[in-house]
Amino acid sequence: MIKQILLVGLGGGVGSILRFLTSALTAKYYAGAFPLSTFGVNVMGCFLIGLLLGVLGQNMQTNQDLRLLFVTGFCGGYTTFSAFAAENIALWQNNHYWTVMAYTGLSVLTGLLAVGLGLTVAK
Template sequence: MWRTLLLVAVGGGIGSALRYLTSVFVGKCFAGSLPVATFLANLIGCFAIGLLMGYFLKTQTDDSQMRFLLVTGFCGGYTTFSAFAFENVTLIQQHNYTAAFGYIALSVVLGLAAVWCGLVLNR
């Protein structure tokens, strides 16, 4: 259990640091009121989870340690559902309903598509 916890923590730390760098970079490129950095991080994270899980399923690799490091840790640290929820509540409180519901719809639809693409690339 301690080894698994360490793997999740290391993966999560790396994912969180990369998430921060994504915010910094995207913030410089797309200044505005729309939460582009969270949107991109969640899509990239969905794609990465699809790609990784597709690989594990395709190769029938039962390397749970790598899954804890990469999927639970890294992808969990990189993606940001709590930030996504907060940003949508903020948009709704600002009466920016079109942006909020567009963001929600696009995140869900494109997130599912990104996972599917990651899985397909492993076929």
């Protein structure tokens, strides 16, 4: 278990650092209102998690250490949106269409409400 925790922590740390650097670099060259950094990170993270899942295979036992390091750790630290998107694709591939719609809608709606509630509580 310690090995798995260290792999996730290492990957997550590197992903978080890269996320920070991406934001800093974007802010240096882009000052628009559109959240370009977050959008770009989310899209790149989704592409990367899809690529990694395709290369490493869908079987949880195949390349488990690499999955923990790169998929759970790095992509999780870089953007959790990639995990959200991958889960929705897996649900879709397993013909759980209503679950995809409910999960997506509820995640977006409750996420926005939770941020609003957090801001209200903080005041």
